[in-house]
Amino acid sequence: MGTVEWVETVERLIRSTQELLWERGYVGTSPKAIQAAAEAGQGSMYHHFAGKAELARAAIERSGAELTEAAEQELAGPGTATERIVRYLRRDREVLRGCRMGRLTADPDVMADPALRAPVAEAFGRIRARLADIIAEGKRDGEFPAGLDPVATAAAVAAVLQGGYVLARAAGEDDPFELAVQGLVHLLEGVSA
Amino acid sequence: MGTVEWVETVERLIRSTQELLWERGYVGTSPKAIQAAAEAGQGSMYHHFAGKAELARAAIERSGAELTEAAEQELAGPGTATERIVRYLRRDREVLRGCRMGRLTADPDVMADPALRAPVAEAFGRIRARLADIIAEGKRDGEFPAGLDPVATAAAVAAVLQGGYVLARAAGEDDPFELAVQGLVHLLEGVSA
Numbered sequence: 001m002g003t004v005e006w007v008e009t010v011e012r013l014i015r016s017t018q019e020l021l022w023e024r025g026y027v028g029t030s031p032k033a034i035q036a037a038a039e040a041g042q043g044s045m046y047h048h049f050a051g052k053a054e055l056a057r058a059a060i061e062r063s064g065a066e067l068t069e070a071a072e073q074e075l076a077g078p079g080t081a082t083e084r085i086v087r088y089l090r091r092d093r094e095v096l097r098g099c100r101m102g103r104l105t106a107d108p109d110v111m112a113d114p115a116l117r118a119p120v121a122e123a124f125g126r127i128r129a130r131l132a133d134i135i136a137e138g139k140r141d142g143e144f145p146a147g148l149d150p151v152a153t154a155a156a157v158a159a160v161l162q163g164g165y166v167l168a169r170a171a172g173e174d175d176p177f178e179l180a181v182q183g184l185v186h187l188l189e190g191v192s193a
Numbered sequence: 194m195g196t197v198e199w200v201e202t203v204e205r206l207i208r209s210t211q212e213l214l215w216e217r218g219y220v221g222t223s224p225k226a227i228q229a230a231a232e233a234g235q236g237s238m239y240h241h242f243a244g245k246a247e248l249a250r251a252a253i254e255r256s257g258a259e260l261t262e263a264a265e266q267e268l269a270g271p272g273t274a275t276e277r278i279v280r281y282l283r284r285d286r287e288v289l290r291g292c293r294m295g296r297l298t299a300d301p302d303v304m305a306d307p308a309l310r311a312p313v314a315e316a317f318g319r320i321r322a323r324l325a326d327i328i329a330e331g332k333r334d335g336e337f338p339a340g341l342d343p344v345a346t347a348a349a350v351a352a353v354l355q356g357g358y359v360l361a362r363a364a365g366e367d368d369p370f371e372l373a374v375q376g377l378v379h380l381l382e383g384v385s386a
């Protein structure tokens with residue numbers, strides 16, 4: 001097998017594991033299912049990864065990188081702090097599938113393994129820090145009141161997104177997610193100058 | 194076996210299933226584990242419940258009733274709308290275990306079965322409706338501005354709680370939950386008269 005095929009196989013293994021973890025959780029993601037979804041043989045999978053745990057870690061790291069990259073697309077754009085945060089909250093999302101990273105926090109196997117939890121913690125840490133920076137910018141520009149705590153407000157923004165997914169999945173429809181985002185946006189606009 | 198023993202056995206079966214669903218999810222909750230935790234025999238379990246799905250439904254309904262009852266304890270108390278909501282958000286919670294109901298929304302088996310998802314949807318629906326009533330009261334009393342949408346604000350409050358659990362579990366500490374609640378409370382106080 002040439003280098004290109006190797007890279008492509010590793011790529012398919014990681015992508016398939018990302019999807020399976022999202023859909024079925026760690027315990028429901030068998031090496032056989034990964035191999036079938038990736039169209040890779042057992043030997044090929046174990047040639048590239050020591051086992052399911054190592055592959056899961058690579059998949060979770062990839063999901064974390066994609067999550068922060070997608071957030072950055074909205075947050076780095078033009079506009080006031082509120083506009084950028086609203087754009088981030090309102091970008092198209094597959095609401096009923098939930099957040100790839102957020103759902104892992106309910107997965108007992110992922111939470112019990114420090115190596116699997118670390119990339120989840122890092123991804124949310126990065127997004128909260130980025131949101132806090134933007135809110136601090138908004139304070140400096142006089143957009144937000146001096147008393148607003150950037151770190152706490154950033155945590156509320158990230159929590160509304162993650163909780164919005166939970167409420168939407170419970171209801172079986174997008175509506176509660178949209179409502180929660182709308183409620184937070186109105187509060188943010190309400191305290192803005 | 195007398196009636197008292199029967200009632201006690203059913204009670205232990207339901208309580209054990211609630212705990213196991215919370216800790217291990219539906220797929221990780223075996224009839225054997227339920228029987229062991231409940232100190233009930235296999236015959237006893239199947240005498241009272243047709244199977245794991247029926248017992249899980251009873252356990253989820255019980256968790257839903259307990260969730261709304263606990264919310265009502267804070268929400269029905271004295272004080273302004275903001276005070277009651279803040280008390281609800283800040284009541285003691287086992288943050289790192291997450292919400293019994295919220296975590297079920299990440300459980301593919303629970304979400305895939307309409308009979309198991311229904312009590313989850315109902316519990317969150319009741320809490321959101323109750324929060325919306327209190328916010329509408331606060332508007333009538335002049336505590337909140339006329340433009341505040343009670344239904345959307347209620348969804349944001351419920352989402353911050355659920356998302357706070359997600360962020361805390363990701364981080365492995367209570368801190369992000371406390372921050373998210375604090376951030377939302379400051380926004381609510383910021384728009385209040």
